[in-house]
Amino acid sequence: MSKKEQIYTVIRLVISFLIAAVMGFALVTRNLTGAVIILFAGLFIFVFIKRRYKDIVITDERTRKISEKSIAGAFWIYIVCIVLANISVIFLGPLDLEIIDRITPAVHYITYTFFFLIFLYEALKYYYMNKM
């Protein structure tokens, strides 16, 4: 990695960390306007830095392929976790444990997000099938 790439990487990391910290603070203190302003300011800074270091190649076809594989892996791991969580709730439900009553709503919410994710996946698949 060249000196310029190292500087660019460090700047990106520092700015990401600062934006995340300040945004987190704004959200915790329920200052939503502040959070939105910080988000856009952060995006603006990123665009500015990207233009300044535009000759540096950060992403290419290999990194995009790695990203695709990681997303696919994360997707399937998420699905397996949800299935296991539901199986646990179904089988441990009759035992009438307090912990099961507490985690059941959370498992249901996560399951709803799973169905939403599947819907998004199928919709995007249909879109790209027609486009490519």
Next chain:
Amino acid sequence: MKNKLKVLRAMHNMTQDNLAHAVKVTRQTINAIENEKYDPSLELAFKISKLFNVKIEDIFNYDLKL
């Protein structure tokens, strides 16, 4: 996929960094191709072949068994 990228690069006295810069990919991608861990896209293969002024099949050798 087997390739002669390392040899060609050495013949042209280029570093991985130089080649990566010339074809607009990261140095890690060039390294992965040379170590046969990653197969380049057709576009990247064409870019590399054009840069070294050789045919694609002179760089990349895919043993297709039909």
